[in-house]
Amino acid sequence: MDDTLLMLPGPTTVDPRVLKAMSDNIVNHRSAIFGEIFTETTELLSEVFKTENQSYLLTGSGTAAMEAAVANSVKPGEKILNIVGGKFGQRFIQIADSFGIDAQELAVEWGTAVTPQQVEEALKNDEDIKAVTIVHNETSTGVAAPIKEIGKVMKNYDALYIVDTVSSLGGDKVDVDKYGIDICVTGSQKCLAAPPGLSAITLNDDAWKVIDNIDSKTYYLDMKKYCKSGAGTPPETPYTPSVSLIYALFEALKIIKEEGLDNRIARHETAAEATRNAVKALNLEIFPDESVSSATVTAIKMPEGVTDSDIRGIMRNKYKVELAGGQDHLKGNIFRIGHMGNVSYKELAITFSALGMTLKGLDFDIDMGAGVSAVNESFL
Amino acid sequence: MDDTLLMLPGPTTVDPRVLKAMSDNIVNHRSAIFGEIFTETTELLSEVFKTENQSYLLTGSGTAAMEAAVANSVKPGEKILNIVGGKFGQRFIQIADSFGIDAQELAVEWGTAVTPQQVEEALKNDEDIKAVTIVHNETSTGVAAPIKEIGKVMKNYDALYIVDTVSSLGGDKVDVDKYGIDICVTGSQKCLAAPPGLSAITLNDDAWKVIDNIDSKTYYLDMKKYCKSGAGTPPETPYTPSVSLIYALFEALKIIKEEGLDNRIARHETAAEATRNAVKALNLEIFPDESVSSATVTAIKMPEGVTDSDIRGIMRNKYKVELAGGQDHLKGNIFRIGHMGNVSYKELAITFSALGMTLKGLDFDIDMGAGVSAVNESFL
Known part of the structure; x- marks a missing residue:
């Protein structure tokens, strides 16, 4: 499978x-x-x-x-x-x-x-x-x-x-x-x-x-x-x-x-914070205002000059990480990273490692490791 | 489990x-x-x-x-x-x-x-x-x-x-x-x-x-x-x-x-015939007219003098075979043997072995092995 x-x-x-x-x-x-x-x-x-x-x-x-x-x-x-x-x-x-x-x-x-x-x-x-x-x-x-x-x-x-x-x-x-x-x-x-x-x-x-x-x-x-x-x-x-x-x-x-429900929620909050920080470290923008951004899924604005299938396609086909696209009128305008359930620093390290390589491969001028570093900062 | x-x-x-x-x-x-x-x-x-x-x-x-x-x-x-x-x-x-x-x-x-x-x-x-x-x-x-x-x-x-x-x-x-x-x-x-x-x-x-x-x-x-x-x-x-x-x-x-759909249906028909014959061999009566009796479940009249919990309770607790009871106004008046899905002579041999012992234990005057013999006859 x-x-x-x-x-x-x-x-x-x-x-x-x-x-x-x-x-x-x-x-x-x-x-x-x-x-x-x-x-x-x-x-x-x-x-x-x-x-x-x-x-x-x-x-x-x-x-x-x-x-x-x-x-x-x-x-x-x-x-x-x-x-x-x-x-x-x-x-x-x-x-x-x-x-x-x-x-x-x-x-x-x-x-x-x-x-x-x-x-x-x-x-x-x-x-x-x-x-x-x-x-x-x-x-x-x-x-x-x-x-x-x-x-x-x-x-x-x-x-x-x-x-x-x-x-x-x-x-x-x-x-x-x-x-x-x-x-x-x-x-x-x-x-x-x-x-x-x-x-x-x-x-x-x-x-x-x-x-x-x-x-x-x-x-x-x-x-x-x-x-x-x-x-x-x-x-x-x-x-x-x-x-x-x-x-x-x-x-x-x-x-x-x-795990304990409180610990679990704290873990989700950390994962959400790590995701937001990693997104920003890769020069991407969070779609909603950060003050209302979800603890379980982060929506990210699609950067200029690339399409949904560029980013999500490479992530899926080359790096085996599946992200979600936008729905309805947000299709193509945002993509989403779910960080819910059993998510830990491991999954986020993989995800932002892959996203760094994907963006670099698409010629974005970024620090490829900055996403994972931001994840580490949040979890340390 | x-x-x-x-x-x-x-x-x-x-x-x-x-x-x-x-x-x-x-x-x-x-x-x-x-x-x-x-x-x-x-x-x-x-x-x-x-x-x-x-x-x-x-x-x-x-x-x-x-x-x-x-x-x-x-x-x-x-x-x-x-x-x-x-x-x-x-x-x-x-x-x-x-x-x-x-x-x-x-x-x-x-x-x-x-x-x-x-x-x-x-x-x-x-x-x-x-x-x-x-x-x-x-x-x-x-x-x-x-x-x-x-x-x-x-x-x-x-x-x-x-x-x-x-x-x-x-x-x-x-x-x-x-x-x-x-x-x-x-x-x-x-x-x-x-x-x-x-x-x-x-x-x-x-x-x-x-x-x-x-x-x-x-x-x-x-x-x-x-x-x-x-x-x-x-x-x-x-x-x-x-x-x-x-x-x-x-x-x-x-x-x-x-298995092949035709073979599967033939197997169900054999299982249904085996069940009906075994029921009769144990001196029990089938609830519907045999001409319309289902290929996948057989309903049996509750014999006089025993309750649903006598028969189904002993079958479940002593012999680890679960049968279904009657529903609505048939509750207590019938019990049902499902013979659907992966059923073969094996499950019916177990079931009628258990039912024979259950009835004998309840002092019914039956040939305890007659049910399984009838199953064998149908499957041979």
């Missing part, structure tokens, strides 16, 4: 322990033995979410969890405020549209973060808003939103606070209970460093009160069914879950517990 | 080759290398479906594919005919209800199969029916429906023919193109013998013509998005798929190709 180093904002490289756990024998998903694995996995997930709530596993991509959050908690015709500063913010609008929910967009320029004041103003101006969606870590632009501070604003309003932490949970600070998040969703293949294919959602009592009074417009993602099955003996999912991926996520969560 | 023998109607035992393939390194799901694996996997799936159509992989349980089939092809308020003779037939009604589709039930007694005449009559009586759903292999009752013969009826009507082959594809005869099936769905963890967590759907031009004129009421399972992404270079899924499970399914499909 391919040994290209994945420096993507997901999927991330998976620990061999996780791959090994995943290849265990399949057991009956309605057995006591699986019930135990399932319970321990969701309990560990709630620890990472920092919540007393139950967490639920969904057999589906992160988008399935985003849909579950919105489709269960807002009725068709009701208003939702969608904060949009990138592709995943937009996705919440598209989901709302699919379900006939009246999506109100709070648009911020791609590459900037919404402010708590903007959210407050939008809520003040329209008291019919039933829920607010925000993407904590906008993978498409490398921007982290101030979900803690927005949480303080949200406490003064009845609207549900729905936060997408797909590419931040386990890598950046998320505290579901303290921030007053009503519904929080995540994915397996980002900072949690399990394989893709599972997503998760946690919902508090305020969310359930709303959901219990709404007829779900989706069957597969009807959270009331997950709640009922999850409360059974043994706890179950309503439909056959991906047993192997749950083994994998369980092992990945054990690794997180061993 | 647990080494209990799974004789369930899914998940089924997975070949070590498949587990090994699953634990390969994760690659970028938007890379050329993954595009090749993805393409070959969907091509092999289309071969098993026996169709010239494109097949699509969904990161989700079989129920996700059932929802995708219905929610994309019938508008809210339009009529759908749901043939119901068990739990999975009912699920199609519940899905239709969730999407505001006008579900017309064609109910047959649990344990019997619908006839082509009944379907024809229902279609004649209501020309507003836009689609018909049928479960080929009703796992909950161990009944196989005559999807080939119903296909002949369907050719005279405009309604779309939607067939759930979740627990039959790769184990019983399915020929999407010859039977005139417009939309066919399946799951990874039944006769295909891959781990659970993936489902698949294939749709013909008639289905696409309808779907292209409907605004999808689901976002995650909007098939137009899968069609567009699947036609890209490289072919992709709209949302991050479960890369590892696709490796696993790819390997499982290679095993099917090596």
Whole structure:
């Protein structure tokens, strides 16, 4: 199989322990033995979410969890405020549209973060808003939103606070209970460093009160069914879950517990700082303002005179390091380095060693070793 | 990990080759290398479906594919005919209800199969029916429906023919193109013998013509998005798929190709005959009429004087063989032996050896070895 180093904002490289756990024998998903694995996995997930709530596993991509959050908690015709500063913010609008929910967009320029004041103003101006969606870590632009501070604003309003932490949970600070998040969703293949294919959602009592009074417009993602099955003996999912991926996520969560969540977040912050410094040391420019630059993915402006396929193509084909490109109107204008999951100085040393050679090969006037030096400075 | 023998109607035992393939390194799901694996996997799936159509992989349980089939092809308020003779037939009604589709039930007694005449009559009586759903292999009752013969009826009507082959594809005869099936769905963890967590759907031009004129009421399972992404270079899924499970399914499909689909179906038929004969040799009674008894799961009446936990509990705890119980109103009234996927005389010899001892231990007046002898007779 391919040994290209994945420096993507997901999927991330998976620990061999996780791959090994995943290849265990399949057991009956309605057995006591699986019930135990399932319970321990969701309990560990709630620890990472920092919540007393139950967490639920969904057999589906992160988008399935985003849909579950919105489709269960807002009725068709009701208003939702969608904060949009990138592709995943937009996705919440598209989901709302699919379900006939009246999506109100709070648009911020791609590459900037919404402010708590903007959210407050939008809520003040329209008291019919039933829920607010925000993407904590906008993978498409490398921007982290101030979900803690927005949480303080949200406490003064009845609207549900729905936060997408797909590419931040386990890598950046998320505290579901303290921030007053009503519904929080995540994915397996980002900072949690399990394989893709599972997503998760946690919902508090305020969310359930709303959901219990709404007829779900989706069957597969009807959270009331997950709640009922999850409360059974043994706890179950309503439909056959991906047993192997749950083994994998369980092992990945054990690794997180061993590392310690605070240590893990500090490691991500160091990796992000190292990346920003290395980018600048190679005379490249970070796309968002540094004050809002993500802890898990760094977006970099495409330098003048080269194309996406120059830089990413050489990185991939010659140096076996895979970076991500820009999406939508940022295609060709930025490229992105994911530093999430199991990333250490090693992966960043490889990445910036390769990026130095790539830029030098493209005749950039740079100090080829400056990137790696900057990485070393941050990690020392 | 647990080494209990799974004789369930899914998940089924997975070949070590498949587990090994699953634990390969994760690659970028938007890379050329993954595009090749993805393409070959969907091509092999289309071969098993026996169709010239494109097949699509969904990161989700079989129920996700059932929802995708219905929610994309019938508008809210339009009529759908749901043939119901068990739990999975009912699920199609519940899905239709969730999407505001006008579900017309064609109910047959649990344990019997619908006839082509009944379907024809229902279609004649209501020309507003836009689609018909049928479960080929009703796992909950161990009944196989005559999807080939119903296909002949369907050719005279405009309604779309939607067939759930979740627990039959790769184990019983399915020929999407010859039977005139417009939309066919399946799951990874039944006769295909891959781990659970993936489902698949294939749709013909008639289905696409309808779907292209409907605004999808689901976002995650909007098939137009899968069609567009699947036609890209490289072919992709709209949302991050479960890369590892696709490796696993790819390997499982290679095993099917090596065995040969016809040989595989013949093996399932032999296993089903062996099971039925062994059941009778132990003085037990098959729940459905033998003429409609499934090729992949056999439902058996619970004998007088014992409970489900007597039989299945002893089988599981003492003999390490896991059978399935009855569902809904059949709970306690039947138990089920799955013989799908990689099943051979070996698993059935173990199962009927254990069942013989279990019944003898419960003071049944039987010839304890008669079950295994009947298995041997069928396989010799």
